[in-house]
Amino acid sequence: MHRSPPRSLVLGLMAALVLSGTGGSATAEPTISYLDDRRPVHDRVERLLARMSLDEKIGQMTQPERQNVTSEDITRYRLGSLLSGGGSVPTPNTPESWADMYDGFQRAALAAPLRIPLIYGVDAVHGHNNVVGATIFPHNIGLGATRDPExxxxxxxxxxxxxxxxxxxxxxxxxxxxxxxxRWGRTYESFGEIPELPSQMSTVVTGLQGRRLGGPASVLATAKHYVGDGGTTGGKDQGDTQLSEAELRKIHLPPFQAAIRRGAGSVMITYSSWNGVKVHGHDHLINGVLKRELGFSGFVISDYNGIDQIDGQPGFTPAEVRTAINAGIDMVMVPSEWRRFIETLKAEVEAGRVPMARIDDANRRILTKKVELGLFERPLTDRRYLRTVGSAQHRALAREAVAESQVLLKNQRNVLPLDRGNGKIFVAGKNADDIGNQSGGWTITWQGSSGPITPGTTILEGIEQTAGKSGTVTYSRDGSGIDGSYEAAVAVVGETPYAEFFGDRPGAMGLDAEDLATIERLRASGVPVIVVLVSGRPLDISAELPKWNALLASWLPGTEGRGVADVLFGIRKPTGKLPVTWMNSVSQQPINRGDGQDPLFPFGYGLTYRR
Structure with a gap:
């Protein structure tokens, strides 16, 4: 992942520059021993830990947002980590600017006496989605539909x-x-409604980290959000998961067990509560189940200002800090109030309310992953990988994933696949020619946005490219201008971007008035209507479905809309299967496999083409 100078040069520089953080001798061997990558990881970590002051240890446990620190802050406070929140990007938002920003922060960390490198975190939840020009893959709900862990x-x-x-x-x-x-606004971040699906798809951990940490392009993975955030009452984000421990373990714990078996390096705690107690302060679930019972040896990170919510009041208190740390949180994501967090945690340690052993345990976990990643040897960006950002190879992979994720739910009289020859097709709908809408939330910004926010191929462009020169494709966003001369009309409709909290739908979950009017204009022409539904979850469509000739669930496909066209035209047969149960009515929510309700489409449903 990072390029490094020869070991001899590193050790020589460290011998000259590193000073003890604990007032010990500055002789060469004790100073450079933890920098020697020939030593076992555990030995290096213990040697470094022995040299660290309390201030340095607390610095390693602190993660500010990058906009709220200076290079001087990083060096002075011995900060161990930074993050970019959704939409927190350098100017200009290019891969090169990101690399320059990262290296600048990293050099500031290396200027501190012990030269402990930073670890920098981002939410790259469907590709490197903060970066303009990166490949945007389908969101997890679509990947769950592929049933393809590889x-x-x-x-x-x-x-x-x-x-x-x-x-x-x-x-x-x-x-x-x-x-x-x-109803939950993060439904699209889930691979599916049964624990087996996200467990199977934990292969993404292996993809991110590689066969071992520290190999080529190895990035630390985070299993999140531990535990039960998909099971809150009413689907309320950051709500309360009201389940027995047996049910929590049966439904929500297995994917984390699978990720731990794959060596996931970190775990992020959920904002949610379990039976009224915030998980950020839950000793039994973090120390007891996660660390002791499941044997998780990586480090635990809080969510964004997550410890602030333990007592239900804004802002964190000393009681919340000691509760979270003592419960097993190793690093605290504290975007802006990080100085106060450092002061508070130090005071709690000095007062004996947070044991020094707990501080050392957190540091061992954090430092072990930094050593395993090779950050001490290769602290700066390996710019050879810049050429992979948005590469043709990665976009081809994304197109493949889009095609595999399509779920054909209705195909009356085999109106699909469309004719690639001399076909005449009309395309309409607000999501037909909109990269932002088809990519959804967590794309360039936190909540995502409509419009040409990043390079890619819209679903309309994919249809035009696939229809070929001999075909005719006409587009009108609202469906106006259609007549009976067309062989088929494709309505690309559904949701517009949202992310956590803002995406909750406590009321209606149907198509909006614009979509319904568009589809009605197409139907009035007498042409067969194919609805392509771009959404992060099933929508309430049972009353409308009898009027449509075909329905294709496209989920949130990302930047490679031609994958949708591949299925519409039969270049690839639809193979996707529903990763969630499709409601007959919004009144059925929550509806899941095996609960005795009568769905519109059951979990696992999906048609294919006969020809």
């Missing part, structure tokens, strides 16, 4: 290459939640 592993590896090209070494992914209520 494809998901390859996507993880491609994402790791693009992330590595910008210097970043830690990805806050994968989301291994089991989405049990489609």
């Amino acid at each position: 494809l998901v592993r390859r996507i993880g590896a491609a994402t790791a290459e693009e992330v590595s090209g910008t210097g970043v070494d830690w990805n806050f992914a994968p989301c291994l939640c089991v989405a049990r209520n489609d």
Whole structure:
């Protein structure tokens, strides 16, 4: 992932520059021993830990947002980590600017006496989605529809290459939640509603990290959000998962077990509560189940300002800090109030309310991953991977994933596949020619946005390219201008971008008035209507479905819309299967496999072409 000078040069520089953080001797051997990559990882970590002051240890446990620090802050406070929140990007937002930004921050960390490198985290949840020009893969719900763990592993590896090209070494992914209520605004971040699906798709961990940490383009993975965030009552984001421990273990724990078996280096805690207690302060679930019972040896990171919510009041208190750390959180994502966090945690340690053993344990976990990643030897960006960002190879992989994710739900009289010869096709709908809409949330910005936000191929462009020169494709966003001369009309409709919190749907979950009017204009022409539904979850469409000739669930495909066209025209047969149960009515929410309700389409449903 990073390029390094020869070991002899590194050790020589360290011998000259590193000073003891604990007032010990500055002789060469004790100073450079933890920098010698010929030593065992455990030995290096213990030697470094022995030299660290309390201030240095607390610095390693602190993760500010990059906009809220200066290079001087990083060096002075011995900060161990930074993050870019959704939409927190350098100017200009190019891969090269990211690499320059990362290297600048890393040099500031290396200027501190012990020269402990930073680890830098981003939410690259469907590709390196903060970066303009990166390949944007389908969101997890679409990948769950593929039932293809090897494809998901390859996507993880491609994402790791693009992330590595910008210097970043830690990805806050994968989301291994089991989405049990489609009202939840993060449903699309789930691979599916049963634990087996996200467990199978934990192959993305192997893709991101590689066969071992520290190999080529190896990026630390994060299993999130531990645990139960897909099971909150009413599908409320950051809500309360009201389940017995037996049910929590049966439904929500297995994907984390699978990720731990694959060596996931970090785990992020959920904002949600379990039976009224915030998981950020839950000793039993973090120390007891995750670390002791499951044997998780990596480090635990809080969510963004997550410890602030333990007492239900804004801002963190000393009680919340000690509760979170004592419960087993090793690194705290504290975007802006990081100085106060450092002061607070130090005071809690000095007062004996947070044991020094707990601080040392957190540091061992963090430093072990930094050593395993090779950050001490290769702290700066390996810019050879810059060329992979948005590469043709990665876009081809994304197109393959899009095609595999399509779920054909209705195909009356075999109106699909479309004719690639001399066909005359009319395309309409607000999501037909909109990269932002088809990519969804967590794309360039936190909530995502409509419009040409990043390079790619819209679904309309994919249809035009696939129809070929002999075909006729006419587009009108609202469906106006259609007549009976067309062989088929394709309505690309559905949701517009959203992410956590803002994406919750406590009320209606149907198509909006614009979509319904567009489809009605197409139907009025007498032409067969094919609905392509771009959405992060099933929508309430049962009343409308009898009026449509075909329905294709496209989920949130990302930047490679030609994968949708590949299925519409039969270049690839649809093979996707529903990763969630499709409601007959919104009143059925939550609806899941085996709960006795009568769905519109059951979990696992999906048609294919006869020809």
